Amino acid sequence: ASGLITLDPGYKNSGSCKSGITFLDGELGILRYRGYAIEDLAEKSNFLEVSYLIIFGELPTAAQLHQFEEDIRKYTLVNEEMKNIIDGFPKTAHPMGVLSALTSALTAFNPKSVNVDNSAEMYEAVCKTMGKFLVIATWTYRKSMGFPLNYYDNTKGYVENFMRLMFELPTGPYAANPVVINALDKLFILHADHEQNCSTSTVRMVGSSHAGLFASISAGVSALWGPLHGGANQAVLEMLEEIYKTGGDAEKYLAKAKDKNDPFRLMGFGHRVYKNFDPRAKIIKKAADEVLGTLGVQDPILDIAKKLEAAALEDDYFKSRNLYPNVDFYSGIIYRALGIPTDMFTVMFAIGRLPGWIAQWKEMRENKEPIGRPRQVYVGHPLREFKR
Ligand code: SDX
Numbered sequence: 001a002s003g004l005i006t007l008d009p010g011y012k013n014s015g016s017c018k019s020g021i022t023f024l025d026g027e028l029g030i031l032r033y034r035g036y037a038i039e040d041l042a043e044k045s046n047f048l049e050v051s052y053l054i055i056f057g058e059l060p061t062a063a064q065l066h067q068f069e070e071d072i073r074k075y076t077l078v079n080e081e082m083k084n085i086i087d088g089f090p091k092t093a094h095p096m097g098v099l100s101a102l103t104s105a106l107t108a109f110n111p112k113s114v115n116v117d118n119s120a121e122m123y124e125a126v127c128k129t130m131g132k133f134l135v136i137a138t139w140t141y142r143k144s145m146g147f148p149l150n151y152y153d154n155t156k157g158y159v160e161n162f163m164r165l166m167f168e169l170p171t172g173p174y175a176a177n178p179v180v181i182n183a184l185d186k187l188f189i190l191h192a193d194h195e196q197n198c199s200t201s202t203v204r205m206v207g208s209s210h211a212g213l214f215a216s217i218s219a220g221v222s223a224l225w226g227p228l229h230g231g232a233n234q235a236v237l238e239m240l241e242e243i244y245k246t247g248g249d250a251e252k253y254l255a256k257a258k259d260k261n262d263p264f265r266l267m268g269f270g271h272r273v274y275k276n277f278d279p280r281a282k283i284i285k286k287a288a289d290e291v292l293g294t295l296g297v298q299d300p301i302l303d304i305a306k307k308l309e310a311a312a313l314e315d316d317y318f319k320s321r322n323l324y325p326n327v328d329f330y331s332g333i334i335y336r337a338l339g340i341p342t343d344m345f346t347v348m349f350a351i352g353r354l355p356g357w358i359a360q361w362k363e364m365r366e367n368k369e370p371i372g373r374p375r376q377v378y379v380g381h382p383l384r385e386f387k388r
Helices: 009-013 038-044 047-056 062-073 082-087 095-109 119-145 158-167 178-191 198-207 213-224 232-245 250-258 279-295 300-314 316-320 328-337 342-366
Strands: 022-025 030-033
Touching: 030 038, 030 047, 030 279, 038 178, 038 279, 047 062, 047 158, 047 178, 047 342, 062 119, 082 095, 082 119, 095 119, 095 213, 095 342, 119 158, 119 213, 119 342, 158 178, 178 279, 178 328, 178 342, 198 213, 198 342, 213 342, 232 250, 232 300, 232 328, 232 342, 250 300, 250 316, 279 300, 279 328, 300 316, 300 328, 328 342
Parallel strands: none
Antiparallel strands: 022 030
């Protein structure tokens, strides 16, 4: 439970790595950021404080946290020429595709790869990334709606700005609802890092060639988009909506998920590491009840989710394979209650995961890890003589 494991000396070429950022225990359903339990952080902290902890290794003092928020504000103005890039996309472009492109484009405006050994330079790169990524992430939504792009308001908080950037219209100011801001803040904390998942490993792999931070994060955005990874939260809602529209028969969809001849999987269930409850799913399920209750939202989709979860947890196929709800099973229900459109759900995941990507990239470069080069087991032809 100390989280320290021994790696074989060949780990340098195996694609696995040593990291001191996040500890998972899949059997016990434990998740800790820099040694702090996710339950404590979700309950008592806030997203920027957790981002600072994950990236710099220690909880900030009140003064450091205040300065961190101020320093992020210095970089929330995105180069106006980036609008030419976003104008090049059709309204129908998926927000994750636009986000990956815009993040990569930020490399063009920040070509100098940060010197990770220079703490001031690295701190500036962290603030710049946290500031600009939030804004361009919301621009993907504004683009899809044909709305004018919004600017960050330096008089407001980071998470409140997300809602303003998304929903404030020229016709009037966005009225922040503390229940919504608190729920989002908690959701971002729960997504902030998760050890060597697919997108984080991608960020580390791309960064190991000494590609810049924005270029590495752009690759992480693309990896996260997949429906088996971060795209699952959108797939969960689409699955639940389909179950609802076809009469709410959970057992029918469980049967489909168990049928090996049917490609359908129960989205939001199962995990590569957790063979017990994903601790984040428990917290999000509780938050879903609280948020929908406080907002007075009656969502039949939540009832379908609970019915499906209960049936799956009783089902031998799922129990025998240790398949439990994961972080994506309930998150989309809260996003939907907050008025966030389904195709923005994975963008929400990316905003939450950003501090983890930054921290893992920074750790990999500070550790001067060699360029990633996993080896293979060759199963192809033996030597053959060339003749026609
Ligand atoms: C995330 O890595 C991370 O940490 C990721 C993440 C993060 O924070 O970064 O936690 C975020 O990506 C969560 C996962 C979101 N994805 C989904 O919810 C998609 C649905 N889940 C599955 O596709 C699946 O569970 C995976 C992809 C998550 C894991 O796939 P694996 O590793 O192949 O699952 P497994 O080896 O544990 O499968 C064991 C068995 C297999 O059946 P058998 O061959 O034994 O008969 O369970 C079956 C699988 O077919 N199975 C499922 C299933 N998940 C696994 N059957 C039906 N529905 C499912 N969801």
